[in-house]
Amino acid sequence: MKLTKKVRYGLRTILEIAASKEGMLQKDIAKNQQIPLKFLDAIITGLKIKGLIRNVKGKKSGYVLAKNASLITIYDVYLAFEPDLCIVDCICDCNMCSLSENCLMLGIWIKINYEIVASLSQYTIQDILNRGFKIDGQI
Amino acid sequence: MKLTKKVRYGLRTILEIAASKEGMLQKDIAKNQQIPLKFLDAIITGLKIKGLIRNVKGKKSGYVLAKNASLITIYDVYLAFEPDLCIVDCICDCNMCSLSENCLMLGIWIKINYEIVASLSQYTIQDILNRGFKIDGQI
DNA sequence: TATTATCCAATTAATTTAATAGGATTCATA
DNA sequence: TATGAATCCTATTAAATTAATTGGATAATA
Numbered sequence: 334m335k336l337t338k339k340v341r342y343g344l345r346t347i348l349e350i351a352a353s354k355e356g357m358l359q360k361d362i363a364k365n366q367q368i369p370l371k372f373l374d375a376i377i378t379g380l381k382i383k384g385l386i387r388n389v390k391g392k393k394s395g396y397v398l399a400k401n402a403s404l405i406t407i408y409d410v411y412l413a414f415e416p417d418l419c420i421v422d423c424i425c426d427c428n429m430c431s432l433s434e435n436c437l438m439l440g441i442w443i444k445i446n447y448e449i450v451a452s453l454s455q456y457t458i459q460d461i462l463n464r465g466f467k468i469d470g471q472i
Numbered sequence: 473m474k475l476t477k478k479v480r481y482g483l484r485t486i487l488e489i490a491a492s493k494e495g496m497l498q499k500d501i502a503k504n505q506q507i508p509l510k511f512l513d514a515i516i517t518g519l520k521i522k523g524l525i526r527n528v529k530g531k532k533s534g535y536v537l538a539k540n541a542s543l544i545t546i547y548d549v550y551l552a553f554e555p556d557l558c559i560v561d562c563i564c565d566c567n568m569c570s571l572s573e574n575c576l577m578l579g580i581w582i583k584i585n586y587e588i589v590a591s592l593s594q595y596t597i598q599d600i601l602n603r604g605f606k607i608d609g610q611i
Numbered sequence: 612t613a614t615t616a617t618c619c620a621a622t623t624a625a626t627t628t629a630a631t632a633g634g635a636t637t638c639a640t641a
Numbered sequence: 642t643a644t645g646a647a648t649c650c651t652a653t654t655a656a657a658t659t660a661a662t663t664g665g666a667t668a669a670t671a
Binding site: 612613614616620622624625626628629635636637639 | 642643644645646647648649650651652653654655656657658659660661662663664665666667668669670671
């Protein structure tokens with residue numbers, strides 16, 4: 334139950350881009366966020382393919398958000414690096430387990446999985462920049 | 473963001489034990505749940521060390537729950553195989569990341585992590601046996 | 612006491628994740 | 642239009658984690 338470094342780095346990258354007035358260059362993101370340049374390369378690619386960032390050409394070149402920060406959730410960034418979120422494979426691939434017919438857990442896994450997705454979807458990049466998230470429960 | 477096979481197998485194991493009137497033998501659990509016998513061996517050990525199951529000696533020997541099924545949550549089983557639940561390392565080890573001082577994400581990670589723990593803690597083995605869990609949201 | 616099951620430690624295999632390497636392409640500008 | 646910096650693209654290697662196996666010691670029962 335860990336997020337990969339790509340997801341963590343991906344979030345830091347998109348936050349850095351979102352926070353900057355102008356475009357950010359790969360090398361500057363890599364330096365600020367202490368991410369190996371070539372590894373960041375792959376992260377940038379993931380964010381770009383999903384349409385979360387884009388590259389501005391011209392005098393002040395660099396990466397900027399491709400959509401409003403209030404429209405990008407943590408889960409969107411997660412999906413830039415993972416095909417889906419399935420805490421157990423049987424959720425995404427019904428045929429993978431021969432016991433699923435009589436599985437007591439399946440319904441519960443589906444519900445818990447849904448809650449985790451909801452948890453990751455509740456905050457946008459804008460929320461994070463604002464530090465405007467509310468702590469509802471007691472931690 | 474996947475649960476390990478040990479956690480999945482561990483849950484199936486404890487459900488099998490909880491559902492049985494008498495004690496269950498390792499070999500029977502292994503057969504029913506299609507878990508390699510020696511791998512199950514390690515799973516049984518994990519559950520036992522955490523005091524979730526115990527071994528009944530005598531004529532009708534086998535494993536039984538060591539506490540009431542209504543007192544064992546999914547998260548308890550999870551903790552039999554993992555040291556903790558930290559979706560990002562910085563939650564459990566403050567010093568692991570040199571950027572944590574100014575990290576915009578840390579507070580959010582802590583909250584999301586808490587929600588996942590809560591999600592895994594909401595159901596007991598008894599709930600699962602009863603199939604008595606409620607689906608609150610829309611899935 | 613022979614058999615069966617559990618307990619315990621170490622090793623190997625498989626899979627996934629992280630990172631590096633090398634080079635092709637693009638583009639602003641000198 | 643040559644050049645150098647930055648991006649883009651593919652492949653490979655390294656590291657770490659997880660899954661499973663091996664081999665055998667111990668203990669309980671038939």
